[in-house]
Amino acid sequence: MPPTDESTDAGTARAARAALGSAPGSRAGTGFDPGAGTDCEDTLDLRLSDELIALFAGDTGSRDGTVDGTTTGAVHGARGGSREETPDADDLLDRVGGWGPARTIAGALHLVPVRGGRDLALVHRWMNDPAVAEFWELAGPEAVVEEHVLRQLDGDGRSVPCIGVLDNTPMSYWEIYRADLDPLARHYPARPHDTGIHLLIGGVADRGRGLGSTLLRAVADHVLDRRPSCARVVAEPDLRNTPSVSAFLSAGFRFSAEVDLPGKRGALMIRDRSLRDLL
Incomplete structure (x- = not known):
């Protein structure tokens, strides 16, 4: 793939795609494809934990959207019955809402859990921006x-949707999720x-x-700092979204494999705790 970064002048459409990061995939998948590009050090016989088995036992849905994933879970009630706070089960992710700011060269970024009414x-x-809709597929009413959001808020806390607030300005949408407890785990x-x-940058500017x-x-x-039990941060942007894949590479992720996911072929990107000071 061309070494295109978000900072390069690659035209409006390419720049917009680069800003989308990764988003959820849907529809029936075909399973993990151990083809070219598979990183052998990521393949191992994993003994499933009791926690993972229990959660998968109750998971009968599939991921929605299209450019990375969201977790499954029942939606409680009709519109107007949205949860106003993340559930107590958020401790599956060590309470994202209390992590505090992530310091960046662009300013302090706070991940603020989504509240439905707000x-x-x-x-x-943001989802109805054509550049975003191309990959997230959540345009419409x-x-x-x-x-999409309520499935996470009313779920068991394995995925937390957040607004990214950069220096007091809401400017991005994030989903922080337990990949090992997500349908994604069936594919890698x-x-x-x-x-x-998953990341969506809202403003064109x-x-x-x-x-x-x-x-x-x-x-x-920030995930690695706040989740000491986590050794890897993962993402699966659409392989067609070359600027997005390049953005992850520039952010210190490494390309591990191509994976067949519901609705797309993804690039499995991994940021390792052990390599964070080298990449």
């Missing part, structure tokens, strides 16, 4: 975004406490200038 209109507007050799991230790479590196390292 944040849905903003996320809905607000009910589409509401359902997951390890206990693998933590996944914030795209195409390297900000995505800056934020991805800062949040990935």
